[in-house]
Amino acid sequence: MAATAVLRSIPVLMLFLMCLEQIVLSQVENQFVFNGFNGTNLHLDGIAEIQPNGLLKLTNTTKRQIGRAFFPFPLKFNRSSTNYISDSLSFSTNFVFAMVPAEETNPRGGHGIAFTISPTMEVPGAAPTQYLGLFNASTNGLSSNHVFAVELDAVPTAEFGEISGGHVGIDVNNLRSLESAPPAYFADDEGGNKSLDLLTGNPMQLWIDYEDDNKVLNVTLAPMRSNKPSRPLLSTSVDLSTVLLDSMYVGFSSSTGELTSSQYILGWSFSKIGKAESLDYTKLPSLPHQSKSKSSSNLQIIIPLIAVVFLLVTIPGGAYVIRMKKYEEIQEEWEKEFGPQRFSFKDLYKATKGFKEKELLGSGGFGRVYRGVLPSSNEQVAVKRISHDSRQGMKEFVTEIVSMGRLRHRNLVQLLGYCRRKGELLLVYDYMPNGSLDKFLFSNSMPNLSWGQRFWILKGVASALLYLHEEWEQVVIHRDVKASNILLDANFNGRLGDFGLAKLYDHGSNPSTTRVVGTVGYIAPELARTGKATTSTDVFAFGIFMLELACGRNPLEPQLESEEIILADWVCELWKAGAILGAADPRLEGNYVTDEMEMVLKLGVLCTNPIAANRPSTRQMVQHLDGNINLLDIPLDSVRIDITPVENVTSTDFAGSIPTSYEENSISLHSFSSTISILSCGR
Numbered sequence: 001m002a003a004t005a006v007l008r009s010i011p012v013l014m015l016f017l018m019c020l021e022q023i024v025l026s027q028v029e030n031q032f033v034f035n036g037f038n039g040t041n042l043h044l045d046g047i048a049e050i051q052p053n054g055l056l057k058l059t060n061t062t063k064r065q066i067g068r069a070f071f072p073f074p075l076k077f078n079r080s081s082t083n084y085i086s087d088s089l090s091f092s093t094n095f096v097f098a099m100v101p102a103e104e105t106n107p108r109g110g111h112g113i114a115f116t117i118s119p120t121m122e123v124p125g126a127a128p129t130q131y132l133g134l135f136n137a138s139t140n141g142l143s144s145n146h147v148f149a150v151e152l153d154a155v156p157t158a159e160f161g162e163i164s165g166g167h168v169g170i171d172v173n174n175l176r177s178l179e180s181a182p183p184a185y186f187a188d189d190e191g192g193n194k195s196l197d198l199l200t201g202n203p204m205q206l207w208i209d210y211e212d213d214n215k216v217l218n219v220t221l222a223p224m225r226s227n228k229p230s231r232p233l234l235s236t237s238v239d240l241s242t243v244l245l246d247s248m249y250v251g252f253s254s255s256t257g258e259l260t261s262s263q264y265i266l267g268w269s270f271s272k273i274g275k276a277e278s279l280d281y282t283k284l285p286s287l288p289h290q291s292k293s294k295s296s297s298n299l300q301i302i303i304p305l306i307a308v309v310f311l312l313v314t315i316p317g318g319a320y321v322i323r324m325k326k327y328e329e330i331q332e333e334w335e336k337e338f339g340p341q342r343f344s345f346k347d348l349y350k351a352t353k354g355f356k357e358k359e360l361l362g363s364g365g366f367g368r369v370y371r372g373v374l375p376s377s378n379e380q381v382a383v384k385r386i387s388h389d390s391r392q393g394m395k396e397f398v399t400e401i402v403s404m405g406r407l408r409h410r411n412l413v414q415l416l417g418y419c420r421r422k423g424e425l426l427l428v429y430d431y432m433p434n435g436s437l438d439k440f441l442f443s444n445s446m447p448n449l450s451w452g453q454r455f456w457i458l459k460g461v462a463s464a465l466l467y468l469h470e471e472w473e474q475v476v477i478h479r480d481v482k483a484s485n486i487l488l489d490a491n492f493n494g495r496l497g498d499f500g501l502a503k504l505y506d507h508g509s510n511p512s513t514t515r516v517v518g519t520v521g522y523i524a525p526e527l528a529r530t531g532k533a534t535t536s537t538d539v540f541a542f543g544i545f546m547l548e549l550a551c552g553r554n555p556l557e558p559q560l561e562s563e564e565i566i567l568a569d570w571v572c573e574l575w576k577a578g579a580i581l582g583a584a585d586p587r588l589e590g591n592y593v594t595d596e597m598e599m600v601l602k603l604g605v606l607c608t609n610p611i612a613a614n615r616p617s618t619r620q621m622v623q624h625l626d627g628n629i630n631l632l633d634i635p636l637d638s639v640r641i642d643i644t645p646v647e648n649v650t651s652t653d654f655a656g657s658i659p660t661s662y663e664e665n666s667i668s669l670h671s672f673s674s675t676i677s678i679l680s681c682g683r
């Protein structure tokens with residue numbers, strides 16, 4: 001009888017045990033303390049690793065890397081169904097971290113560590129550098145991210161409204177922080193704030209506490225062994241109920257950029273029920289020894305060593321000083337915010353093997369371009385060296401160049417960053433393996449491009465121009481569209497390069513005399529007259545480029561018969577004579593789509609109309625190329641616009657306004673061409 005009672009109660013007992021187990025498990029999942037990470041089960045991603053002594057190393061000093069480490073089980077945050085423990089969003093965590101910059105970049109490094117609550121442990125497509133491995137340019141700011149983070153960011157990013165140096169920020173779905181502050185802590189004993197430097201390499205502790213009831217988030221920073229300060233660094237009201245999903249992962253995301261440091265977590269405590277337990281500092285793993293903190297027990301070795309080192313240093317010392325000089329750069333206060341986009345001259349010097357002739361890709365009006373391989377990442381780049389002595393306008397120019405580094409379009413050559421030296425500016429771009437388009441068009445030693453390739457390049461570059469003119473946050477006037485500024489990537493996509501560069505000469509010039517920047521043969525008449533570059537003057541230059549591509553010749557060829565010298569006028573005359581296809585590049589040997597060729601030639605003529613108002617807009621131009629507007633039916637009469645009265649333009653009007661430094665064409669040719677193109681053809 002008794003036995004059956006016991007037997008009957010077994011299922012009940014088992015049920016009870018299962019419930020108990022669930023509660024215990026939930027508790028384990030809701031609260032954990034890691035005094036070092038030896039043997040712990042963390043989900044590691046990117047270059048993160050746990051070192052033999054239990055140190056969690058999120059990143060080393062390799063550039064542009066991501067390291068992430070997450071508690072491997074999801075935690076219940078916003079459970080809508082009933083649950084045993086708590087369905088509040090409150091949590092409390094504290095951890096000890098260290099950011100140790102590489103010695104040569106001392107004292108600066110980057111990029112940062114973020115404590116993260118995220119729906120997933122991995123984020124494919126997340127970017128390093130300023131994105132901290134959390135987002136990328138297209139996902140940053142989306143409310144669908146459901147990501148909460150507290151960033152310890154060593155490098156300010158102007159894009160996210162960060163202006164001063166390192167900072168601690170509260171991020172909700174967006175790296176533009178809800179609130180941020182320079183790293184500091186309230187020293188209770190002294191009753192005042194003390195600022196901290198994230199990049200000393202010394203361990204520091206961060207506490208993050210969120211109270212769901214009054215929706216207050218506190219973030220508190222302090223050096224490792226201090227008690228938790230009584231006043232938080234940041235205390236802000238934020239409602240996380242729209243951010244945190246039912247099931248979330250907690251952990252760390254970290255990145256390096258151009259500036260790097262080894263980034264570590266020494267210990268971590270987390271709790272969803274009440275305050276997180278304190279860490280036991282005595283159990284935390286130690287950081288790898290930094291050379292500056294040599295222990296004194298080695299003194300008897302060190303003294304003779306010093307003597308030897310002294311001898312060694314004094315002999316090659318001269319060489320060392322010379323080397324320092326060789327790599328000398330200019331860096332001013334205002335450039336601090338451009339940290340991530342700034343390359344060191346030493347790296348560029350090494351990348352280009354000391355700017356060897358052999359690495360020279362080309363040279364033009366704006367300077368010499370070298371091929372290089374960045375030592376840190378093995379990335380191939382093109383480095384443009386521009387001599388530039390004017391200090392005036394440098395700040396505006398560099399600011400603009402850096403902001404243009406944010407332009408993203410598949411038909412633009414990506415600008416990666418810059419470096420400055422005395423009298424010199426260096427710009428670093430993506431390397432384009434097939435070089436510039438003009439070589440393919442005008443040199444018989446290069447393979448001929450088929451019409452299909454040419455038309456593809458044309459459409460691509462036109463879409464890049466539309467992006468610059470209409471689709472980015474600011475209107476960017478290129479000012480130097482021409483075949484030699486169109487580069488070809490590995491797949492023969494056309495990429496527009498050197499955007500914004502023309503402005504360098506604008507900024508550098510004396511403001512009282514407006515210089516015309518651009519290249520002879522591509523300069524719209526009103527640009528030469530007024531010096532004012534507009535989207536329409538870019539369309540003019542693009543029109544010239546279209547004709548170059550279709551006809552396979554330069555815009556000006558003085559050795560030809562007089563009616564053929566100016567390409568645009570010649571094509572216009574052929575159109576009038578009903579023989580526009582006669583302008584097609586003879587190297588194509590008739591292998592082209594007639595409709596496309598005719599359209600490109602006619603569009604080229606329309607875009608080079610001497611009167612700006614009669615040119616198509618950039619968007620119309622793209623619509624023509626995409627076949628959305630049919631141009632073939634346009635009667636010639638509507639193209640011919642009478643210019644009444646023609647402004648009396650004489651060659652002297654241009655003389656002073658053309659930069660004499662251009663190598664491509666002479667001044668006399670230009671003034672001659674502009675005059676003719678306005679007076680002839682009657683477009």
Ligand SMILES: *[C@@H]1O[C@H](CO)[C@@H](O)[C@H](O)[C@H]1NC(C)=O
Binds near residue numbers: 038039052053054
């Ligand atoms: C880490 O754990 C392993 C076994 O899991 C042990 O052999 C080793 O001594 C531990 N290291 C430290 C520094 O505690």
Ligand SMILES: *[C@@H]1O[C@H](CO)[C@@H](O)[C@H](O)[C@H]1NC(C)=O
Binds near residue numbers: 047060061062
């Ligand atoms: C950083 O870690 C990665 C992967 O573990 C490794 O390939 C690289 O060499 C390391 N870099 C440095 C500077 O130690």
Ligand SMILES: *[C@@H]1O[C@H](CO)[C@@H](O)[C@H](O)[C@H]1NC(C)=O
Binds near residue numbers: 124125135136138
């Ligand atoms: C950005 O990240 C998302 C998902 O995280 C990914 O799908 C997308 O391809 C990434 N975009 C870029 C430009 O890398």
Ligand SMILES: *[C@@H]1O[C@H](CO)[C@@H](O)[C@H](O)[C@H]1NC(C)=O
Binds near residue numbers: 181191232233234
């Ligand atoms: C200390 O810093 C906090 C946060 O930045 C600020 O609100 C507070 O006024 C400062 N206190 C003192 C005494 O400077």
Ligand SMILES: *[C@@H]1O[C@H](CO)[C@@H](O)[C@H](O)[C@H]1NC(C)=O
Binds near residue numbers: 231
């Ligand atoms: C946050 O800080 C404020 C101000 O010091 C304090 O009153 C509050 O109790 C703190 N809340 C939490 C959750 O730590």
Ligand SMILES: *[C@@H]1O[C@H](CO)[C@@H](O)[C@H](O)[C@H]1NC(C)=O
Binds near residue numbers: 080242245246
């Ligand atoms: C969190 O839970 C609340 C209450 O159940 C709900 O209104 C809210 O939509 C949830 N938030 C998310 C992001 O799921």
